[in-house]
Amino acid sequence: xxxxxxxxxCRTDNFGALLHDRESGETAIVDAPEEAPILSAIEHSGWTPxxxxxxxxxxxxxxxxxxxxxxxxxxxxxxEAERDKIPGIDDTVEQGSVIPFGNETIEVxxxxxxxxxxxxxxxxxxxxxxxxxxxxxxxxxxxxxxPAPVMFESLKKxxxxxxxxxxxxxxxxxxxxARFALTIDPDNAALRARAEKIEALRxxxxxxxxxTIGEELATNPFLRWADPGVRKHLGMEKASDVDIFAEIRxxxxxx
Ligand SMILES: [Fe+2]
Numbered sequence: 423x424x425x426x427x428x429x430x431x432c433r434t435d436n437f438g439a440l441l442h443d444r445e446s447g448e449t450a451i452v453d454a455p456e457e458a459p460i461l462s463a464i465e466h467s468g469w470t471p472x473x474x475x476x477x478x479x480x481x482x483x484x485x486x487x488x489x490x491x492x493x494x495x496x497x498x499x500x501x502e503a504e505r506d507k508i509p510g511i512d513d514t515v516e517q518g519s520v521i522p523f524g525n526e527t528i529e530v531x532x533x534x535x536x537x538x539x540x541x542x543x544x545x546x547x548x549x550x551x552x553x554x555x556x557x558x559x560x561x562x563x564x565x566x567x568x569p570a571p572v573m574f575e576s577l578k579k580x581x582x583x584x585x586x587x588x589x590x591x592x593x594x595x596x597x598x599x600a601r602f603a604l605t606i607d608p609d610n611a612a613l614r615a616r617a618e619k620i621e622a623l624r625x626x627x628x629x630x631x632x633x634t635i636g637e638e639l640a641t642n643p644f645l646r647w648a649d650p651g652v653r654k655h656l657g658m659e660k661a662s663d664v665d666i667f668a669e670i671r672x673x674x675x676x677x
Contacts, residue, residue, distance in 0.1 A: 473521075
């Protein structure tokens with residue numbers, strides 16, 4: 423694959439990521455949760471970052487923006503809808519924006535819900551998506567700035583990506599997400615098998631990423647609004663898809 427990714431932990435449970443195009447040598451940092459681990463990842467890689475791709479304005483995604491900008495003279499890309507909240511932002515993007523990146527192009531998918539302007543970054547050629555705090559492994563982001571119907575539409579966009587798309591998200595929440603998912607979809611054999619794998623990975627201190635869109639469609643309750651087993655378990659066989667999603671999100675808030 424022409425594109426390479428380095429994944430590492432920041433803060434307590436944030437993922438940091440470096441994205442590198444081998445041919446052009448171009449490197450992007452996906453969100454900037456914390457300076458020291460990002461510097462260390464850059465140093466180990468030997469790459470020189472030219473851009474930060476910001477997904478949303480929360481402090482645990484932009485904290486190191488200014489320090490990294492000063493050090494590497496890189497440009498900071500982020501959602502137009504949050505331009506006033508993202509430190510050091512140079513270029514803004516919106517639904518359908520395309521960012522050239524070596525031999526790749528990075529497409530912007532607007533996914534409001536967690537925040538009003540949250541965006542995901544999708545590399546269609548390499549089939550990679552950075553979904554930050556919209557879609558987690560076995561979970562989805564909390565609805566801080568937009569209600570459930572808006573997040574539902576955002577998740578539908580991600581669910582429509584090719585199943586083999588490799589997904590990197592913003593936090594290592596997978597273990598607690600798995601435990602919650604089992605309360606919604608207890609008879610799902612794929613979910614039970616995945617939950618066991620996740621328990622083992624976390625017991626070894628290993629990350630649970632990446633995942634894929636296909637794996638999430640099969641096991642993530644926040645994408646399984648249409649599944650008869652989930653609907654039956656919730657006692658909501660006749661409810662609309664969005665009402666199923668909203669109910670699962672409500673239960674997770676109280677889990
Ligand atoms: Fe966030």
